[in-house]
Structures are given as structure tokens and as C-alpha cells.
Amino acid sequence: MKTVTAVVAFAMFLGAGTAGAQKLLWQTSGQGPQQLVRFLYPQQVTLPAGKPATIEIHFLVNEGLHINSHEPRQKSLIRTELIEAEPVGVTIAAVDFPPGTDYAFPADPSEKLSVYSGEFVLKMHLTAQRGNHQVAGELRYQACDAHTCFPPRNLPVPIDVIGQ
Amino acid sequence: MRRNIFVLAALVTALALMIAAGIINFVHRRRAEEAKLRGMKMALVPDNAAAGDTPDAAAMEAAASDDDIATPLNGKTAPGFTLADLNGNKVSLASYKGRPLVVDFWATWCAPCKVEIPWFEKLHDQYASQGLEILGVSTDDLDQDDPAKLFTEKRDIADFVAKMHMNYPVLLGEDAVEDKWGIDAMPTTFFIDRSGKIVASTVGLAPREMIDADIRKAIGSGAS
Numbered sequence: 001m002k003t004v005t006a007v008v009a010f011a012m013f014l015g016a017g018t019a020g021a022q023k024l025l026w027q028t029s030g031q032g033p034q035q036l037v038r039f040l041y042p043q044q045v046t047l048p049a050g051k052p053a054t055i056e057i058h059f060l061v062n063e064g065l066h067i068n069s070h071e072p073r074q075k076s077l078i079r080t081e082l083i084e085a086e087p088v089g090v091t092i093a094a095v096d097f098p099p100g101t102d103y104a105f106p107a108d109p110s111e112k113l114s115v116y117s118g119e120f121v122l123k124m125h126l127t128a129q130r131g132n133h134q135v136a137g138e139l140r141y142q143a144c145d146a147h148t149c150f151p152p153r154n155l156p157v158p159i160d161v162i163g164q
Numbered sequence: 165m166r167r168n169i170f171v172l173a174a175l176v177t178a179l180a181l182m183i184a185a186g187i188i189n190f191v192h193r194r195r196a197e198e199a200k201l202r203g204m205k206m207a208l209v210p211d212n213a214a215a216g217d218t219p220d221a222a223a224m225e226a227a228a229s230d231d232d233i234a235t236p237l238n239g240k241t242a243p244g245f246t247l248a249d250l251n252g253n254k255v256s257l258a259s260y261k262g263r264p265l266v267v268d269f270w271a272t273w274c275a276p277c278k279v280e281i282p283w284f285e286k287l288h289d290q291y292a293s294q295g296l297e298i299l300g301v302s303t304d305d306l307d308q309d310d311p312a313k314l315f316t317e318k319r320d321i322a323d324f325v326a327k328m329h330m331n332y333p334v335l336l337g338e339d340a341v342e343d344k345w346g347i348d349a350m351p352t353t354f355f356i357d358r359s360g361k362i363v364a365s366t367v368g369l370a371p372r373e374m375i376d377a378d379i380r381k382a383i384g385s386g387a388s
Contacts, residue, residue, distance in 0.1 A: 033348070076272040076324060107279045107369055142273055148349045148368035149274040151303065 049130035049163035066115040069100025078142035128163035247335040264382040276369035298332035357385040
């Protein structure tokens with residue numbers, strides 16, 4: 001009977017895997033729209049308690065896409081921002097954004113935009129008190145490819161901060 | 165023992181059937197996905213592509229009609245809506261029935277939309293004698309809970325419209341309408357004939373000649 005139970009469990013495992021594999025590129029996950037930028041790392045950092053520190057937060061823009069930098073050249077464009085939720089015991093002094101790189105749409109080469117593409121890194125300056133904390137930030141961005149733009153999205157950026 | 169073997173055999177069979185169904189389903193969906201991407205790729209050929217590289221409307225339609233995935237509203241009656249214009253007047257899609265119509269979903273933050281809008285202005289003039297109407301639907305977020313912010317957001321849209329010299333009505337989009345029309349990328353444009361049927365649509369910046377061809381299709385179709 002143990003064999004039968006194992007087979008049932010295996011079947012359920014495979015069934016779940018098959019269902020998961022059916023999600024398509026443009027389908028939403030049920031938890032909001034598909035993200036076009038990935039939060040790479042760090043998921044956890046350990047900092048000296050009570051002392052100012054800097055952490056580097058790495059993101060990757062999906063291939064073929066770009067997002068506006070923190071300082072787009074036109075007022076109407078949506079800048080990339082990090083929305084931080086400071087937990088008790090953590091003070092965020094500032095977040096530095098890298099400068100954007102120039103980009104022009106093929107249909108309008110004269111108009112240069114300031115964008116991030118590929119991997120980019122934000123520097124967060126913070127101080128953590130002793131203990132475990134979670135900084136639950138969100139990266140707000142608006143992505144385009146060479147011909148199409150997608151509505152602005154918020155990417156969760158949860159980072160466990162350990163002060164010791 | 166014999167009973168266990170029977171149960172085991174039944175489970176293995178069920179498992180094999182589940183895996184086979186999953187694979188078939190996955191392959192089918194994968195093909196649908198490739199059809200959609202093909203359709204989008206054809207719609208996104210740069211405006212400055214060589215003439216030989218420019219897809220014609222028939223090829224675009226062929227790609228789009230594959231499994232009816234690329235543009236699911238093609239061939240269907242345009243979903244109705246009533247939206248406010250920049251002056252707060254309600255504008256109903258139904259009031260445009262009997263006239264060829266272009267409905268363009270755009271946003272102030274969408275750079276490719278800024279390339280397309282001047283084309284629409286010229287095409288609007290070019291085909292005015294044939295009854296062509298164009299409606300722009302702004303998909304910019306509007307904060308309905310904050311009157312001050314809402315005022316600023318509407319003013320920004322109005323400033324954009326003035327700066328771009330848009331010579332056709334611009335409506336303020338709503339999530340429910342955008343959901344019904346399947347809008348998740350900008351610009352997305354629908355070409356609607358006199359009977360209210362969507363005869364063509366494009367996602368992303370389409371070549372001007374394709375937009376022109378789609379307008380002519382809307383003008384020439386659906387006459388009663």
C-alpha cells in the first residue's frame with residue numbers, strides 16, 4: 001500500500017507541475033500583471049547594528065525592453081522610483097539611482113530618452129538597529145520595447161535586514 | 165496483493181493520461197503563443213524599414229487571425245462604452261455607428277504613441293470626406309480619490325493634447341473599458357466599420373501605410 005501512496009503523491013506532484021507549465025508569456029499570474037523587471041538580489045543583508053551602511057540592490061530589465069531612468073528627459077515620462085516602507089528599527093537615508101543611458105525609438109531617432117536596460121543597481125543608504133527587520137520596498141517602473149509601451153508596474157522588493 | 169496491483173495499474177494509467185493531456189495542451193498553447201508573437205512582430209516593423217520589409221495588411225491579418233489569439237476582437241462588434249471627454253461631456257461609442265471609426269488607446273507616457281498621433285491627425289483630415297472619425301482614449305491613470313491630483317492629471321492630458329495639436333476627440337479611459345477591450349500595451353488601435361465591427365487592430369507602433377490600409381478597410385466595409 002505504501003507503493004500506491006507514493007504513486008498517488010508522485011501523480012499529484014506531476015499534475016501540479018504540468019498545470020504550472022501551461023502559463024503563457026502574456027498571461028497574468030493572478031497576483032497582478034507579469035513583471036518586466038526582475039529583482040535579483042540581495043534577499044538578505046547583515047549590517048553592523050546602529051551604523052550607517054550601504055546596500056546595492058540589483059535589478060534586471062527583461063531582454064528587449066527598457067525602462068525610464070530616475071531622471072527621464074520629458075515631464076510626461078514615468079520615472080523609475082523605489083517606494084520604501086521603513087520598518088521600525090530601520091532608517092533609510094537615501095537611495096541613489098544610476099544615470100540612464102541614451103535611447104531613441106527607431107521611429108523617432110531624434111528624440112533621446114534616458115533609460116535603464118539590462119542589469120542596473122540602486123544604492124540604498126540605511127541604518128539598522130539590532131534585530132531582524134524586513135524592508136518591503138517596491139520598484140515602480142514603466143517599460144517599453146522598440147515599438148510598444150506597457151502600463152507602469154510595481155515590483156515588490158523585500159529585503160531582510162539583520163542588524164548585529 | 166492482486167487488488168494493490170490493480171489499483172497501481174489504474175493509477176499509472178491515469179497518470180499517463182494526465183501527462184499526455186498536459187503535453188498536448190501545452191503544445192497547443194505554445195503554438196497559440198507563437199502565433200500571437202508572430203502577429204505582434206509583424207505589427208511592430210519599424211516605420212523606416214525598407215519597402216520590401218513592410219508587411220502588407222493581408223499578411224498582418226493572416227498572422228493576426230491565427231487561432232484568433234493575436235487580436236481577439238478582430239471580426240467582432242466593438243464593445244460599447246461611454247466615456248467623458250476633456251470637458252466632462254459623455255461620449256458614447258454607439259453614437260458613432262454608421263461611420264468608419266478609429267479608436268486609439270494611448271497614454272502621455274507612451275513615446276511610440278507620440279509618433280502615431282500626428283499620422284492620425286493627417287489621416288483624419290485626409291479621409292474626413294469619407295466620414296472617418298477618430299477617437300483617442302487616454303489610458304493615463306486618474307486618481308478619482310484626490311480631486312487636486314485628478315485636476316492636475318486631467319490638465320496634463322489636456323496640455324499634451326494641445327501640444328500635439330490633436331484634431332479629434334480625446335476621451336478619458338476607465339479600467340473597465342480597457343479590460344473589455346483587452347488593452348495591456350500602448351498604442352493599441354482598432355479600426356471599426358460603419359456597422360460597428362472591428363475589421364482590423366494593431367498593437368504597438370504600426371507602419372503608417374498599414375494604418376492607412378486599415379482605415380481604408382474600415383471605410384470600405386460594413387456599408388448598409
